[in-house]
Amino acid sequence: MSSADLRDLYQQVIMDHNKKPRNFIDMADANHLAHGNNPLCGDALVVYVKLDGDVIQDLSFQGSGCAISMASASLMTEALKGKTLAEAEVIYQQVHDQLTGESEVDAADLGKLEVLGGVKEFPARVKCATLSWHTMHSALENGTDTEVTTE
Numbered sequence: 001m002s003s004a005d006l007r008d009l010y011q012q013v014i015m016d017h018n019k020k021p022r023n024f025i026d027m028a029d030a031n032h033l034a035h036g037n038n039p040l041c042g043d044a045l046v047v048y049v050k051l052d053g054d055v056i057q058d059l060s061f062q063g064s065g066c067a068i069s070m071a072s073a074s075l076m077t078e079a080l081k082g083k084t085l086a087e088a089e090v091i092y093q094q095v096h097d098q099l100t101g102e103s104e105v106d107a108a109d110l111g112k113l114e115v116l117g118g119v120k121e122f123p124a125r126v127k128c129a130t131l132s133w134h135t136m137h138s139a140l141e142n143g144t145d146t147e148v149t150t151e
């Protein structure tokens with residue numbers, strides 16, 4: 001995909017998910033939960049996970065923040081619902097690497113999440129995009145009610 005096309009797609013997907021966030025609910029029977037804060041931007045969200053064995057049976061979030069933080073969280077819930085912990089870990093690493101530029105990621109592996117890579121062009125916003133992912137990761141690792149704050 002050309003970078004101009006990707007930029008258009010990036011804006012469309014971010015705007016769509018910001019306007020109509022998917023899985024934007026307070027999950028009453030979540031068994032994993034974490035709070036994420038990005039004080040630089042004012043993004044604050046809660047990620048809820050219902051883990052059944054090693055399968056992410058349900059995933060949702062609530063909160064408020066900029067369009068990038070909300071869209072990234074929304075995309076994440078869509079991407080990880082129904083995945084095993086091992087699959088979720090691979091996707092988490094790919095998104096993280098793509099956003100931080102730590103290593104090259106084959107965009108074809110990422111599907112719709114490829115648009116998050118567009119955030120790399122705005123380094124100040126990378127933490128907005130990674131917040132929900134770090135928060136989800138903490139929820140899975142630490143169980144219930146943990147706090148994540150970006151540095």
Ligand code: ZN
Pocket residue numbers: 038041042043065066067068069128
């Ligand atoms: Zn933000």
